[in-house]
Amino acid sequence: QVQLVESGGGLVQAGGSLRLSCAASGRTFSSDTVGWFRQAPGKEREFVSGISWVGGRTDYADSVKGRSAISRDNAKNTVYLQMNMVSRGYTAVYYCAATRAFGVQTMATEYDIWGQGTQVTVSS
Secondary structure, eight states: OEEEEOOOOOETTTTEEEEEEEESSSOOGGGGGEEEEEEEETOOOOEEEEOOOTTTTEEEEETTTEEEEEETTTTEEEEEEEESSSGGGEEEEEEEEEEEEOOOOOOOGGOEEEEEEEEEEEEE
């Protein structure tokens, strides 16, 4: 059974940093494009960042570009999302997802495996 487990969420002050992790079991991540999405209360799920399995290409939403870095450790079957200088708008549940589709996908419908999410709350 394939599982994705996110960790690293929590309470952080505005301007601070945190690193989210997405660990996979039951599936080798090295052949997946992995994306991070977030969903704030009352809002739709939105793309945050993604990393492809071919060439390690990355993509970021404009709202986090320049302040975030996605990376992967295939040996640990884990993908990380480092977020710096976070703001109140980062408050949301963060999900990681995986797909065998080629290239970084920004649409949630392109992903077939999802984690349970981890809450990130940014305080002022």
